[in-house]
Amino acid sequence: MAEPKDVYTIQDLRNWTAATADLEAPARLAVLGDPVAHSRSPQMHQPALLAAGIACRYVRLHIAPEDLREALDRLREADFIGVNVTIPHKNAVFEAVDDMTDVARRIGAVNTVVLDDGQLVGHNTDAPGLRRAVREAFSMDLTDLRIMIVGAGGGAGKAAAVQCAMDHCERLVLVNRTVAKAEALAEELRDLMNAPGRLEGPANRLVAIPWEERAMEREIDQIDLIINATPMGMKRSDPEVVPQRLIDPSHLVYDMVYSPARTRLMANAEAEGAKAANGLGMLLWQGVFAFEFWFNREAPVEAMRSGLGT
């Protein structure tokens, strides 16, 4: 019996039974993206399936944007249990599903699909994945924190911001290079930030600012948790997400980037005496919640964690 190919394509999906005939268990779960060869999702989901005693293979599907609609139909034909969705398809899948959760609707993006009697149901597990990862890294809940999200114009930043607002966090500062996107998001979240029991209204608790040192400096002494939701930090030549001089020992720093495992932002934070964590925890927990939506049972978290090597 063979191991799955590193990556399957739309051609394979058109004749899935033949393309996967040599596997010892049916391939009925996948991560769908373009590119997708780098995805670490099989590393955590295959050990989870093994630990749970589920005879199923989890594979990578490289699907170009123009083939996405067809691919979703083919998943139904091939009797898939579900898929994870990664770049660049999270918004397009949001448009294509038959139904979705409120969280996915709020975020406008789907990263997990459950096939339920041929219906595609969309979820977003990035948002609760971040919440759980922050709790695990810092023993703190979003609800109790004053939070700054850098990169509030992207999909991951929006997922984080929606979760923070749904949890009625103490304060939310949205930072973005293109400030108009952060301002638009702040408007969208204003009703969610209204929470009974908060002394200040949403105007004081929800702020959008440009990604500029002076603007961040004005806000950062009223911040507990700094989240990087930009891709900055993946390359050595990337600029600082937050200038090191603005970070102090009381800050918690969550970097969604996990490659490299210790980013420049994390190194700077730790040099200032602050606590820092990378995005592997978020990757793990979004996968845990996806598994639980597919199988309606508790996920074997430790098998997934060791699969990821964390």
Ligand code: NAP
């Ligand atoms: P995206 O949609 O491309 O968002 C990019 C965001 O970063 C935008 O706000 C953008 O600002 C900002 N940005 C990009 N390059 C910048 C630069 N050079 N200077 C300043 N701002 C810049 O990406 P995404 O899908 O949201 O993902 C963001 C990061 O989170 C990626 O590294 C991704 O791998 C990571 N991520 C991790 C997890 C996890 O599980 N750990 C999950 C999801 C995403 P503008 O709006 O001005 O363009």
